[in-house]
Structure formats: structure tokens, C-alpha cells
Amino acid sequence: MPLRTVEQYKDSLKDDRQVYFRGQRIPDVTAHPLVQTAIDHEATDYRLMHDPEYRELAVVQNPETGEEMSRYFLPPQNSEQLLKRSELIETACREGGTLVVLAKVVGSDALFGLLRTSRKIDEACGTAYHQRVKAFYDYCCKEDISFALAQTDTKGDRALRPSEQEDPDSYLRIVEEREDGIVVRGAKVHTSNTTHANEMIVLPTRAMGEEDKDYAVAFAIPLNTPGLKLLMSGYGSYTQRNSFDHPVSSGVKMTETLTIFDDVFVPNERIFLQGEWQFAGPLALSFVEYHRLTAISYKLPFLDLLAGAGRLMAEYNGIERAAHVKEKLFWLASYAETTRSLTHMACLKARATDFGMVIPDPPTVNIAKHHFAADFHQALSHVQDLAGGILVTAPAVEDLRSEETGPLIEKYMKGKKGTSGKERLQVINLIQDITTSDFGGYNAVLALHAEGSMEAEKMQLYREYDWQRVRDYAGKMARIGKE
Numbered sequence: 001m002p003l004r005t006v007e008q009y010k011d012s013l014k015d016d017r018q019v020y021f022r023g024q025r026i027p028d029v030t031a032h033p034l035v036q037t038a039i040d041h042e043a044t045d046y047r048l049m050h051d052p053e054y055r056e057l058a059v060v061q062n063p064e065t066g067e068e069m070s071r072y073f074l075p076p077q078n079s080e081q082l083l084k085r086s087e088l089i090e091t092a093c094r095e096g097g098t099l100v101v102l103a104k105v106v107g108s109d110a111l112f113g114l115l116r117t118s119r120k121i122d123e124a125c126g127t128a129y130h131q132r133v134k135a136f137y138d139y140c141c142k143e144d145i146s147f148a149l150a151q152t153d154t155k156g157d158r159a160l161r162p163s164e165q166e167d168p169d170s171y172l173r174i175v176e177e178r179e180d181g182i183v184v185r186g187a188k189v190h191t192s193n194t195t196h197a198n199e200m201i202v203l204p205t206r207a208m209g210e211e212d213k214d215y216a217v218a219f220a221i222p223l224n225t226p227g228l229k230l231l232m233s234g235y236g237s238y239t240q241r242n243s244f245d246h247p248v249s250s251g252v253k254m255t256e257t258l259t260i261f262d263d264v265f266v267p268n269e270r271i272f273l274q275g276e277w278q279f280a281g282p283l284a285l286s287f288v289e290y291h292r293l294t295a296i297s298y299k300l301p302f303l304d305l306l307a308g309a310g311r312l313m314a315e316y317n318g319i320e321r322a323a324h325v326k327e328k329l330f331w332l333a334s335y336a337e338t339t340r341s342l343t344h345m346a347c348l349k350a351r352a353t354d355f356g357m358v359i360p361d362p363p364t365v366n367i368a369k370h371h372f373a374a375d376f377h378q379a380l381s382h383v384q385d386l387a388g389g390i391l392v393t394a395p396a397v398e399d400l401r402s403e404e405t406g407p408l409i410e411k412y413m414k415g416k417k418g419t420s421g422k423e424r425l426q427v428i429n430l431i432q433d434i435t436t437s438d439f440g441g442y443n444a445v446l447a448l449h450a451e452g453s454m455e456a457e458k459m460q461l462y463r464e465y466d467w468q469r470v471r472d473y474a475g476k477m478a479r480i481g482k483e
């Protein structure tokens with residue numbers, strides 16, 4: 001079944017995984033209202049493959065088998081393939097109501113990193129990881145698997161290395177090595193969509209030293225593996241929202257879990273790093289090299305929405321010709337288009353790497369991600385400024401529907417001539433939902449931290465930038481060595 005249907009994807013989730021929410025075990029995730037919304041959102045990726053409008057974008061031929069498969073699984077070999085990948089991520093997110101659809105993109109980002117790095121580990125250490133990674137990759141393409149990706153550890157004291165922590169389980173570690181596999185203990189945090197993905201790929205979160213050997217571990221396991229406990233976040237537990245007051249968040253949801261490995265057994269064929277500490281950093285980075293492109297591609301629909309909502313609100317309020325309003329709308333348009341242009345540029349400047357694969361240009365992709373994250377709160381501020389205080393003081397849908405108060409809303413909530421009270425309230429609710437609600441708060445934190453905090457992008461740009469070139473130029477202009 002290379003192209004799974006939405007129904008096949010949903011059926012695959014009835015597997016008795018151990019999910020907890022607010023202290024209670026969820027016996028069947030497909031029957032839980034909150035997870036159901038998240039499942040429907042993630043199913044976007046499966047829906048697009050069967051939609052004639054998107055099929056060409058979402059489906060490719062597997063270059064090895066000739067079978068149809070999801071485009072997400074195609075290891076990028078040139079700029080054009082990266083651009084198409086980025087377009088698919090942006091399209092899925094737009095179709096998914098501005099919230100990223102991670103089902104296959106996060107796993108394939110990791111698989112590409114693993115395919116490249118496993119060969120290097122094998123060459124350096126005489127291991128046989130690459131054939132395991134390749135077998136897992138083939139299985140994922142064939143079964144059209146959906147993924148969670150667990151990289152971020154709980155980390156304890158951030159100033160200390162994994163092996164220096166007071167609690168040795170602050171980073172995930174190997175506690176037992178057996179003939180047929182390993183046993184791991186610890187926890188990963190913020191792991192998205194574990195409640196409704198099929199497989200979870202686990203990667204190290206940072207570079208390690210020799211003393212951190214037990215923490216240098218990577219593998220993949222199904223989400224119903226015994227000992228895996230998934231504690232779903234209670235933040236923004238928005239169920240049964242009406243689509244009038246919450247036009248976006250009533251229909252979309254991501255879940256995150258504190259992902260606990262309570263002595264979990266991983267069989268040999270699913271282990272991709274076991275103690276080769278010198279490769280923990282390169283493996284983490286090889287995932288991030290693809291994942292930053294995912295990050296900036298999926299942001300684009302949200303940035304379009306901020307600019308569009310700001311413009312709509314200005315028009316409803318009759319302020320669109322004021323100089324300061326044009327200035328803010330210019331800023332929002334420029335913010336969205338600069339991010340989009342950098343995203344495309346990262347693909348166009350694709351860097352050739354090992355084994356015929358390319359990666360998005362590392363400096364450009366990090367500048368793009370940093371540009372997006374650093375200005376996100378400014379964008380929220382501009383849209384909130386254009387909308388006014390009514391964002392947090394507006395009447396609710398019940399007032400509009402009431403015979404007694406409905407006409408008052410029509411009379412007093414309208415804006416400039418030709419606008420209706422109801423429609424103006426709809427625009428207010430849209431901006432409220434995406435900037436001030438718990439969904440707005442979620443997006444603000446997602447912007448700052450998901451796919452790496454801003455310092456991570458700065459560090460990588462600092463490392464990748466061609467300092468020699470600019471340094472030599474400065475030396476030449478200073479006439480060093482000439483006078």
C-alpha cells in the first residue's frame with residue numbers, strides 16, 4: 001500500500017499505545033476528541049495524495065522500485081527537488097489551516113540525515129548501520145508511514161554535559177546492551193504528534209564527548225512499544241470550540257508529549273547509533289540541515305494570514321489609507337515575502353553533499369529561520385495594533401445568535417459604510433484566534449523555539465559563514481602587507 005488513504009492511516013493508530021492526558025490514560029486515541037482533531041489535521045498529508053489537484057505535487061515515483069510513493073520520501077538530489085519539497089510542505093500547511101502537517105516531513109528529514117551519516121559512521125567505525133537505515137527507509141516508503149521525531153532531551157542543567165547531570169536520566173541513555181538489542185531509559189520532551197504517528201525516530205540532541213558514550217544513541221520504534229509512556233501536554237486543550245469564535249483553532253491541533261522511555265527495548269535492526277559518541281553531533285546536525293527548510297516552508301501560510309488579516313481589518317475599520325497603517329502593512333508584506341524569498345534561495349543555492357544528495361544552503365536556511373523567529377512578535381504587534389482593543393473585548397457568537405442582542409451587534413460592531421457587524425466580528429475573531437488566544441500563544445512559542453531556538457541558528461550561521469573571504473577582503477582594503 002504505497003499510498004495510504006486517510007482511513008488506512010486512521011485505522012493504523014488503534015494500537016494500544018500508552019497515552020496519558022491530565023492524569024488519565026487514553027484507551028483509544030482515535031476516539032479522543034482532542035486527538036481526533038489532531039489526527040484529522042495530520043491526515044491532510046494522506047488526503048492530498050488522493051486529491052487530483054495536488055496529486056502531482058504530493059506523489060512521485062520511487063527511483064529504485066518505480067512504485068508510487070509520497071514526495072516526502074524522495075531524497076533531494078537537486079534544487080528543483082528541494083523547491084518541490086518546500087512547495088509541498090507549504091501547501092500541506094495552507095491546507096492544514098496554517099498549522100504544520102508533520103506526518104511525513106519530520107520523519108523524512110531525519111531519514112535523509114540518517115542515510116547520509118550512517119555511511120560515514122560505518123566507514124569510520126566498521127559498523128553496519130547504513131543497511132539497517134536503508135531497510136527502515138524502504139519499509140517507511142512502502143508502508144507510507146507517519147512519524148514523530150524525538151530529539152530534544154529534558155536536559156536538566158543546561159550548562160552541564162549529559163554525563164555530568166545530577167540525574168543520569170536527564171538525557172536519554174543506554175542502560176543495558178544485550179545480544180539482540182539495547183534497553184534505553186530517560187525522556188524526550190516537546191515530542192510532536194507521538195499520539196497519532198506510527199513510528200518514532202529518536203536522535204541525539206547535541207554533540208557528545210567520550211564520557212557521554214551511553215547517551216550517543218539513535219533508533220526508531222513503533223509508538224506502541226512496551227515501556228513507552230506518552231504524557232500529552234495540557235496546554236491549549238481546545239476541544240468543542242465553535243468555528244465562529246475560533247475560526248482557525250477549532251479545526252486544527254498538534255499534540256506534544258513528554259515522552260518517557262521506561263526501560264524500552266530496541267532490537268538491533270532498529271538501532272542506528274550505539275555509543276559512537278563522535279557522531280552524535282554530526283547526526284543531530286544532518287537532520288537539522290533538512291528540518292530548518294521544513295521550518296521556514298511551513299511558516300509561510302501563517303505569515304500570509306497575518307498580512308491578509310491586517311489588511312482586512314484596516315479596510316473594515318476605514319483606516320487603510322492612513323500613513324502609519326500603510327507602513328505596518330508594508331512591514332507585514334515585506335516580512336512574509338523576505339521569508340519566502342530566503343526559503344526559495346536556500347533551495348536554489350542547494351549544496352551538494354554526500355552520496356548524490358543535496359542540502360538546503362546552510363547559511364541561507366539559518367538566516368531565513370532566524371529572520372522569521374526574530375520578527376514574529378513584531379508581526380503580532382502590528383496586526384494587534386491595526387485591530388484595536390476589541391480583540392479581547394468582543395461579544396461572543398451566542399450574542400450574535402440571540403434575537404435580543406443580535407441586532408445590537410449588527411448596529412454597533414460594524415465598521416466603515418458597507419461592512420456588516422457580523423463580518424467585522426469574524427475578522428476580529430480571526431485575529432483574536434491567531435494572536436491572542438491560547439492558539440496564538442502556542443504559535444508565538446512555536447515561532448521562537450520549534451526547530452531550534454534563535455541561538456542555534458546564530459551558532460550555525462557563525463560556523464557556516466565564509467569568514468575567510470570577508471576577512472581577506474577587509475585585509476586587502478586595509479592594504480595589510482602593502483605599506
Ligand SMILES: Cc1cc2nc3c(=O)[nH]c(=O)nc-3n(C[C@H](O)[C@H](O)[C@H](O)COP(=O)(O)OP(=O)(O)OC[C@H]3O[C@@H](n4cnc5c(N)ncnc54)[C@H](O)[C@@H]3O)c2cc1C
Binds near residue numbers: 193256455456
Ligand atoms: C510546539 C513545539 C513543538 C516541538 N516539537 C518537537 C519535536 O517534535 N521533537 C523534538 O525533538 N523537539 C521538538 N521541539 C523542541 C524544540 O526544538 C526546542 O524547544 C528547542 O530546541 C529549544 O529547546 P528547549 O525548549 O529545551 O529550550 P532551552 O534549551 O531550555 O532554551 C531556553 C533558553 O536557554 C538557552 N540555552 C539553552 N542551553 C544553553 C546553554 N548550554 N548555554 C546558554 N544558553 C542556553 C537557549 O538559547 C534559550 O534562550 C518542539 C518545541 C515546541 C515549542
